Every structure is written in structure tokens, then in C-alpha cells.
């Protein structure tokens with residue numbers, strides 16, 4: 001099984017966005033990229049409506065640190081908080 005939190009973090013770094021609406025199946029946090037929304041909780045990634053592709057972002061050291069933290073975090077609530085912080089940093 002792939003490391004979903006790590007994948008979600010990578011998607012954010014590559015221009016994805018965190019969705020406000022949680023996963024329909026498990027309530028987990030979801031990251032949207034290239035028209036797909038990956039759930040960091042259960043791994044489902046149904047296609048969503050098309051969104052324009054965002055340019056690759058230059059992730060700062062804080063974002064890289066949070067990404068490694070996220071990859072090791074197993075608590076869904078903590079994953080959600082870390083993803084929200086990454087998202088806020090990327091959007092700043």
C-alpha cells in the first residue's frame with residue numbers, strides 16, 4: 001500500500017490544492033491535482049471536475065520539513081493539520 005500521506009504532500013508540492021470538502025467515504029483530507037482528488041485517509045481518488053493545472057511551486061524549507069513530518073504521521077487528524085499548514089504556506 002502506498003504511503004498516502006506522503007503522496008498527498010507531494011501532490012501539494014507539485015501544485016495540488018487541499019480540498020475543503022472531506023472524503024465522502026472516510027472523512028479524510030483530500031488533495032486535488034490534475035483533476036483527481038486523492039484521499040490521504042483511504043486512498044480513493046475519484047475524478048473531479050477539471051481544474052486548470054497550477055504551476056510548480058518552489059517549496060520552502062518549512063514546507064519540506066512539514067512534508068517529511070506528514071509522511072511519518074499516522075493520525076488522520078494530525079495529517080489534516082499538517083496538510084492545512086502546508087496548504088497555507090503554499091498559498092501565502
Ligand SMILES: [Zn+2]
Nearest residue numbers: 023026039042
Ligand atoms: Zn477517504
